[in-house]
Amino acid sequence: MVVIDVVDKVVSVGGALANILAFVLYKYYRNRSETARLVKQTTIWNPDAELYDHLNQQKDHNLQYAVVEGVVKDLGRVLQGRYSKNDGVILHTEIIEHQSKRVNGFWSDMKKAIKDSTEIVPFAIANVRSKEPKFQVEVLDPLQSPSIYNELETTYDHFEPNKNTFMQNSLDRLFGEVTKGIQETESMLLTGTSVIGVGKVFLERGALKMAAADDPNRTFILTKMRKPELVRTLESQSSTFKMLSVLCFVIGGSMLGYLIWRHVKKILEEKKRRQEFEEIQRVLQSSQSTQGSHNEDSRADETCVVCLSNPRQVITLNCGHIAMCATCAELLPYPKKCPVCRADIERFVAVYRP
Numbered sequence: 001m002v003v004i005d006v007v008d009k010v011v012s013v014g015g016a017l018a019n020i021l022a023f024v025l026y027k028y029y030r031n032r033s034e035t036a037r038l039v040k041q042t043t044i045w046n047p048d049a050e051l052y053d054h055l056n057q058q059k060d061h062n063l064q065y066a067v068v069e070g071v072v073k074d075l076g077r078v079l080q081g082r083y084s085k086n087d088g089v090i091l092h093t094e095i096i097e098h099q100s101k102r103v104n105g106f107w108s109d110m111k112k113a114i115k116d117s118t119e120i121v122p123f124a125i126a127n128v129r130s131k132e133p134k135f136q137v138e139v140l141d142p143l144q145s146p147s148i149y150n151e152l153e154t155t156y157d158h159f160e161p162n163k164n165t166f167m168q169n170s171l172d173r174l175f176g177e178v179t180k181g182i183q184e185t186e187s188m189l190l191t192g193t194s195v196i197g198v199g200k201v202f203l204e205r206g207a208l209k210m211a212a213a214d215d216p217n218r219t220f221i222l223t224k225m226r227k228p229e230l231v232r233t234l235e236s237q238s239s240t241f242k243m244l245s246v247l248c249f250v251i252g253g254s255m256l257g258y259l260i261w262r263h264v265k266k267i268l269e270e271k272k273r274r275q276e277f278e279e280i281q282r283v284l285q286s287s288q289s290t291q292g293s294h295n296e297d298s299r300a301d302e303t304c305v306v307c308l309s310n311p312r313q314v315i316t317l318n319c320g321h322i323a324m325c326a327t328c329a330e331l332l333p334y335p336k337k338c339p340v341c342r343a344d345i346e347r348f349v350a351v352y353r354p
Contacts, residue, residue, distance in 0.1 A: 008259060015255030022248035029241035035219045036234035039198055042067045044227055047127045047137045047208060055203045062202030065218050067227060068137050068210060072193045073126035075138065079119055081186040084155040088188030089123035090142065092152055096183045102176035114182070118143070125197050125210070139197060140211040145222040152187035159183045196230070197222050266334060276348055277330045283350040284313055284326060304328050305339055313351055319343040322351055
């Protein structure tokens, strides 16, 4: 019987986690690779009459995955930050408390979010050369774009250091938690910003709109990057995820191979032991048939140190101790160790008694 020890469990769990991570990274790789391919092949549309007419000619009045280029235009209402006079359509506000904490005798910098909020007003991608409202593409639910926060422009960033007294700071250090200060930032998607949107473009009651594609594998993108730069970024991310996926797969496969090798080794060693003890039993039976009963009485004190009943019948190598009967030697758990000196047992040899 093969016994699963702690090493087997650790290797099994580690290999399983590595393979799961490899699968997740592979999904990201496929997503970025497919998105880069589609964006590269897709025509760039401007919010104009040509796009409007093209959608009218489609059966369902939509393009499942299209690239639209233009500028951000509010649809009647704008947002303004507390400290800036800029007009925007997305406002992200963060208030972060910077701390230093003592953990296991070491000081580490930590951040604690006091406020993290996002405000959005309706906006569209409009043609910079056209003022016709009919041809602007309204963006629905822009937060579905996974990289939207990276596209916001920082309009305010202020750090207010902690102004506690020396006594208060000393007490804070004594208790292992020091507040360094408060940082407040505001980020906005400003009106007039040149952007491209990648997603589903469709006509709804005569109005152009853009939203995430029906296929969840097609990423909804709203970015300030131009199309060639976006394609290069997606291809770079795809290559990174591919390398990480292969690395995790190799690690997981290596762990699985090592686990299989350990179990095969145990099975082969157990088979070798069984053959070894079968040979020992044959030798002992042959030896007992040629010995007299007085030999058993004269060696009554030479009993097995494990069962304390049978005579000592085997030699443990390489330590050379004669301490066990053949039955107890065979039943020793793997890896087998000498009961006298605890040394690893490489093999057993039957005791030849005159």
